[in-house]
Amino acid sequence: MIIKGELKGEFMKKILITGISGFVGGHFVHYLTTHHNNLEIHGISRSKPAWDFVNIPPRLLNVHHFHKADLNDIPRIKLLIEEIQPDYILHLAAQSSVAESWKTPVFSFLNNTNIFLNIIDTVRLNDNAARVLSIGSSEQYGIVPENDLPITEDRPQCPENPYAVARVAQEHLARIYAKGYDLDICCTRSFNHCGPGQTDRFVVSAIVKQFVKIAKGIQKPVINIGNGAIVRDFVDVHDVVDAYNLLLTKGKKGEVYNICSGQGRAIKDIITVLSEMLRIRVEVHQEQSQIRPIDNPRIIGSYKKIQRDLGWEPTIPFEQSLKSIYKYWDQRLQDESKMLSGNTL
Amino acid sequence: MIIKGELKGEFMKKILITGISGFVGGHFVHYLTTHHNNLEIHGISRSKPAWDFVNIPPRLLNVHHFHKADLNDIPRIKLLIEEIQPDYILHLAAQSSVAESWKTPVFSFLNNTNIFLNIIDTVRLNDNAARVLSIGSSEQYGIVPENDLPITEDRPQCPENPYAVARVAQEHLARIYAKGYDLDICCTRSFNHCGPGQTDRFVVSAIVKQFVKIAKGIQKPVINIGNGAIVRDFVDVHDVVDAYNLLLTKGKKGEVYNICSGQGRAIKDIITVLSEMLRIRVEVHQEQSQIRPIDNPRIIGSYKKIQRDLGWEPTIPFEQSLKSIYKYWDQRLQDESKMLSGNTL
Numbered sequence: 001m002i003i004k005g006e007l008k009g010e011f012m013k014k015i016l017i018t019g020i021s022g023f024v025g026g027h028f029v030h031y032l033t034t035h036h037n038n039l040e041i042h043g044i045s046r047s048k049p050a051w052d053f054v055n056i057p058p059r060l061l062n063v064h065h066f067h068k069a070d071l072n073d074i075p076r077i078k079l080l081i082e083e084i085q086p087d088y089i090l091h092l093a094a095q096s097s098v099a100e101s102w103k104t105p106v107f108s109f110l111n112n113t114n115i116f117l118n119i120i121d122t123v124r125l126n127d128n129a130a131r132v133l134s135i136g137s138s139e140q141y142g143i144v145p146e147n148d149l150p151i152t153e154d155r156p157q158c159p160e161n162p163y164a165v166a167r168v169a170q171e172h173l174a175r176i177y178a179k180g181y182d183l184d185i186c187c188t189r190s191f192n193h194c195g196p197g198q199t200d201r202f203v204v205s206a207i208v209k210q211f212v213k214i215a216k217g218i219q220k221p222v223i224n225i226g227n228g229a230i231v232r233d234f235v236d237v238h239d240v241v242d243a244y245n246l247l248l249t250k251g252k253k254g255e256v257y258n259i260c261s262g263q264g265r266a267i268k269d270i271i272t273v274l275s276e277m278l279r280i281r282v283e284v285h286q287e288q289s290q291i292r293p294i295d296n297p298r299i300i301g302s303y304k305k306i307q308r309d310l311g312w313e314p315t316i317p318f319e320q321s322l323k324s325i326y327k328y329w330d331q332r333l334q335d336e337s338k339m340l341s342g343n344t345l
Numbered sequence: 346m347i348i349k350g351e352l353k354g355e356f357m358k359k360i361l362i363t364g365i366s367g368f369v370g371g372h373f374v375h376y377l378t379t380h381h382n383n384l385e386i387h388g389i390s391r392s393k394p395a396w397d398f399v400n401i402p403p404r405l406l407n408v409h410h411f412h413k414a415d416l417n418d419i420p421r422i423k424l425l426i427e428e429i430q431p432d433y434i435l436h437l438a439a440q441s442s443v444a445e446s447w448k449t450p451v452f453s454f455l456n457n458t459n460i461f462l463n464i465i466d467t468v469r470l471n472d473n474a475a476r477v478l479s480i481g482s483s484e485q486y487g488i489v490p491e492n493d494l495p496i497t498e499d500r501p502q503c504p505e506n507p508y509a510v511a512r513v514a515q516e517h518l519a520r521i522y523a524k525g526y527d528l529d530i531c532c533t534r535s536f537n538h539c540g541p542g543q544t545d546r547f548v549v550s551a552i553v554k555q556f557v558k559i560a561k562g563i564q565k566p567v568i569n570i571g572n573g574a575i576v577r578d579f580v581d582v583h584d585v586v587d588a589y590n591l592l593l594t595k596g597k598k599g600e601v602y603n604i605c606s607g608q609g610r611a612i613k614d615i616i617t618v619l620s621e622m623l624r625i626r627v628e629v630h631q632e633q634s635q636i637r638p639i640d641n642p643r644i645i646g647s648y649k650k651i652q653r654d655l656g657w658e659p660t661i662p663f664e665q666s667l668k669s670i671y672k673y674w675d676q677r678l679q680d681e682s683k684m685l686s687g688n689t690l
Contacts, residue, residue: 074451102525105462105466105518105521106419106462106463106466109458109459109462109518110459113454113458113514114454114455114459117450117451117454121450121451156501159517159521160521160524160525161521161525162518162521162525165514165517165518165521166514168513168514168517169458169510169511169513169514169517172510172513172514173450173454173507173510176450176504176505176506176507176639179505179638179639180447180505180506180507180638180639181638292525293524293525293526294521294524294525
């Protein structure tokens with residue numbers, strides 16, 4: 001295996017990425033391989049990466065070590081972290097769907113709070129000086145009055161769903177480990193992501209996928225959604241990984257940073273934008289089964305803190321995100337259709 | 346087995362007490378057997394009760410069903426709750442030591458937050474209409490400025506140790522389950538307990554035990570403590586179980602209640618009170634190893650809410666608590682000494 005840093009005689013730093021096989025994991029690895037050449041990348045996930053949304057030439061993956069593991073398997077995680085001795089840990093692994101967390105709250109809690117605790121407690125016991133980036137969520141804020149938008153980091157947290165509770169607990173643990181055990185942890189409260197490769201369990205991806213199917217004539221011109229009135233702040237995954245890279249290297253220890261676009265968009269307005277952009281007329285059908293027991297009407301964040309401290313700001317317009325997501329689903333459904341019709345044989 | 350309610354032809358309600366084998370569990374069972382005669386008592390714990398501090402005649406324990414189980418064994422808990430179909434669940438099971446939580450934070454989290462979540466999620470899935478009392482802690486508040494004492498329930502929570510984080514997460518989950526799934530849950534934030542039978546891992550019990558040993562001449566007149574300057578609000582366990590009984594039957598769904606004495610006492614002042622009460626002069630030695638990474642200097646609660654809503658207030662003077670704890674340790678050390686010297690053979 002060629003380790004590029006060694007070839008250059010540089011000191012080779014190691015990064016461990018949990019949940020590497022996911023949507024953000026793929027984009028972050030893509031970011032690292034195009035922006036850094038002195039990092040040994042280790043990834044942990046329950047399943048091997050099968051990213052179909054980033055193009056990474058295989059030779060650039062030489063520094064990539066994949067470890068198949070369940071983060072609730074504490075002895076295995078201990079062994080891995082002891083062996084790797086990472087300089088950085090980007091903890092992306094999460095069960096990050098609010099809707100799923102209402103269906104399986106125990107699973108959601110185990111696969112958010114507990115897995116994070118297992119990681120940082122291993123770092124503590126191992127006396128490993130790794131810099132840890134803990135990913136949190138805008139859901140931690142709960143329901144915020146209109147006058148208090150956009151939300152800043154000093155706002156008290158009032159989680160309103162099982163996923164949000166798990167994320168609040170994770171952040172409290174991060175704070176305690178930074179303050180009480182002197183671990184080098186920095187936290188985000190990341191707002192809704194969008195971008196190519198996100199599963200259609202998330203709303204923007206689900207809507208765009210339906211538009212692609214309508215355009216291909218394989219779905220009637222009806223868009224099925226949950227609550228169309230709720231407003232969320234969507235930030236492009238490419239901007240997100242840029243922020244994560246900055247925070248891993250320069251974020252202040254023990255601090256929490258919003259990562260958001262600063263713009264609120266109602267779900268039904270996203271449908272209007274797509275409808276006009278693609279010149280496709282659609283009806284909207286709100287599925288009762290997708291309405292959640294409690295839902296935040298409006299979530300809009302402020303990115304002033306990370307802008308002030310690290311100079312980060314969102315750069316990708318929402319329409320550009322929608323286009324790249326459209327392109328992704330268009331290609332993917334074409335590939336699937338080819339496979340089904342046997343054209344690839 | 347004689348079920349007393351049945352004999353009387355009354356409708357027999359069932360209560361499930363988790364962590365029944367513990368300190369509060371024993372006192373609560375004692376309370377129930379002396380105050381209620383129409384309750385079928387089920388208890389869950391990892392170990393059988395061996396209370397040496399409450400006198401319950403065995404015939405009164407006829408209604409007591411003990412189930413040995415680990416609350417993290419989800420299939421077993423499901424089966425038990427399905428079988429028992431409790432009307433009330435008093436969830437006492439907890440790893441409730443702040444000091445231990447700094448040493449084994451993962452264990453503390455699993456045995457506070459996760460076990461509670463397992464219980465309430467089983468109630469949810471089982472569609473069981475049980476009234477649940479979730480026990481929380483004054484530690485949830487974190488460090489509170491002097492001017493804001495005594496602490497009322499509307500104060501934002503800022504947990505400062507792993508145990509407190511676990512309790513905050515537990516309460517958030519209770520709130521989500523009450524609001525989002527319509528479960529009948531009521532919460533406490535219980536302040537420091539004292540009373541006969543508490544282990545010497547807790548400060549008042551540890552201090553009184555040392556005084557008993559000094560009085561018996563088996564310890565030098567030096568009291569070993571951690572940080573003597575911290576102030577806590579100690580409420581007698583007999584008052585606590587009285588409050589739990591009231592909250593189980595009359596507490597408002599989804600609400601949180603402080604249970605406290607309203608009085609703050611510095612640890613070193615407790616030593617002074619005992620020294621004067623027992624006329625034993627002691628030196629105080631602060632053990633550095635017992636000082637915690639972060640500690641709240643002063644915790645004093647307000648019990649106005651539970652007083653207003655349910656008429657509860659603390660009734661047992663602190664000096665009376667100290668006397669009963671002294672009597673407990675005196676008896677227990679005497680019994681242990683007899684056993685060691687073979688006098689009981």
